[in-house]
Amino acid sequence: MKAQWHSWAVTPDATSAAAPGPVGTRDTRQRRAVLEVLDGEDGFRSAQAIHATLREAGVKIGLATVYRSLNSLSDAGSVDVLRDGAGEQLFRRCGGGSHHHHLVCRACGTTVEVESDSVESWAARVGREHGFSEVQHTIEVFGTCEACARSVASPDG
Amino acid sequence: MKAQWHSWAVTPDATSAAAPGPVGTRDTRQRRAVLEVLDGEDGFRSAQAIHATLREAGVKIGLATVYRSLNSLSDAGSVDVLRDGAGEQLFRRCGGGSHHHHLVCRACGTTVEVESDSVESWAARVGREHGFSEVQHTIEVFGTCEACARSVASPDG
DNA sequence: ACATTAGATGAGATTGATTATCAATACAAA
DNA sequence: TTTGTATTGATAATCAATCTCATCTAATGT
Numbered sequence: 001m002k003a004q005w006h007s008w009a010v011t012p013d014a015t016s017a018a019a020p021g022p023v024g025t026r027d028t029r030q031r032r033a034v035l036e037v038l039d040g041e042d043g044f045r046s047a048q049a050i051h052a053t054l055r056e057a058g059v060k061i062g063l064a065t066v067y068r069s070l071n072s073l074s075d076a077g078s079v080d081v082l083r084d085g086a087g088e089q090l091f092r093r094c095g096g097g098s099h100h101h102h103l104v105c106r107a108c109g110t111t112v113e114v115e116s117d118s119v120e121s122w123a124a125r126v127g128r129e130h131g132f133s134e135v136q137h138t139i140e141v142f143g144t145c146e147a148c149a150r151s152v153a154s155p156d157g
Numbered sequence: 158m159k160a161q162w163h164s165w166a167v168t169p170d171a172t173s174a175a176a177p178g179p180v181g182t183r184d185t186r187q188r189r190a191v192l193e194v195l196d197g198e199d200g201f202r203s204a205q206a207i208h209a210t211l212r213e214a215g216v217k218i219g220l221a222t223v224y225r226s227l228n229s230l231s232d233a234g235s236v237d238v239l240r241d242g243a244g245e246q247l248f249r250r251c252g253g254g255s256h257h258h259h260l261v262c263r264a265c266g267t268t269v270e271v272e273s274d275s276v277e278s279w280a281a282r283v284g285r286e287h288g289f290s291e292v293q294h295t296i297e298v299f300g301t302c303e304a305c306a307r308s309v310a311s312p313d314g
Numbered sequence: 315a316c317a318t319t320a321g322a323t324g325a326g327a328t329t330g331a332t333t334a335t336c337a338a339t340a341c342a343a344a
Numbered sequence: 345t346t347t348g349t350a351t352t353g354a355t356a357a358t359c360a361a362t363c364t365c366a367t368c369t370a371a372t373g374t
Binding site for chain 3: 345348349350351352353357361362366367368369373
Binding site for chain 4: 026027028029046047048063064067068086087088089
């Protein structure tokens with residue numbers, strides 16, 4: 001449950017100053033930069049990788065801010081999060097709000113969004129049949145994409 | 158690479174002694190204890206929880222050993238591993254070597270093993286259709302089991 | 315443009331899970 | 345038993361992710 005921060009609680013004489021927007025929506029140079037990196041990538045990337053990319057590009061930004069931006073974007077449903085084999089969080093800008101899953105290249109992170117009604121209903125049914133409620137699921141498919149498979153077979157430096 | 162501190166740098170006619178079995182298979186009090194805890198549980202448990210259980214039961218065992226045991230068991234395919242929402246590893250003794258997935262109670266960890274050929278083939282097909290090779294997948298279903306749902310509705314603590 | 319204020323930032327400290335170190339120990343074979 | 349090495353364990357180290365808090369700044373009102 002999020003706290004309310006609008007003045008419609010009409011605090012006595014606190015009405016003096018501003019009516020700031022909700023938390024996590026203020027437009028800042030740093031958040032814009034994080035979004036730009038995400039929009040420029042087609043695969044999942046770690047927070048640390050995104051931070052490194054920004055610093056290398058000359059953007060002055062703290063690691064904590066990268067994490068904060070990614071988390072609020074994630075809360076807002078604007079980015080998808082998954083964990084790699086080591087348990088590290090990976091982030092990616094994903095389309096729309098529609099529920100989907102990912103086919104991710106282990107080597108380069110390139111990602112294809114995939115959907116399947118049958119899998120969705122399978123997960124829901126499995127939960128229901130065993131008396132579970134509030135059923136969710138996590139499905140990720142990993143593999144080696146064509147390009148990476150080729151470059152392993154014939155590394156041309 | 159591990160440093161050696163024993164004097165076997167003196168391997169003169171090293172054929173002398175034993176022919177020890179493969180690494181990770183030696184029968185020790187600690188490994189037996191970890192397996193016992195796993196066999197006594199029906200849900201996924203964290204390494205730290207397993208360690209705590211053992212210590213409370215009076216078993217003298219180090220946390221590092223619990224992790225090592227769980228990891229070698231996992232490598233051997235004797236236990237399944239998944240990560241909870243926080244990214245923490247959870248372990249569970251699972252049946253046979255047959256590929257399956259889990260329906261896990263968020264509250265108590267109780268787990269049901271589930272199988273589905275259609276889901277397996279769906280994952281494989283999705284990868285193939287996009288030119289991915291060495292396709293793997295992770296599928297976990299989370300929910301609240303009947304018992305936990307009841308105890309939330311009417312806590313009789 | 316200026317003042318105001320609460321959200322946002324960042325360098326560094328902190329947490330927390332997991333792994334590495336390495337001397338001491340225990341298992342298994344002879 | 346003896347021997348050789350895998351295993352153990354207390355603790356340090358690692359690493360991702362979060363928290364602290366003084367400072368900054370975007371957003372709004374005047």
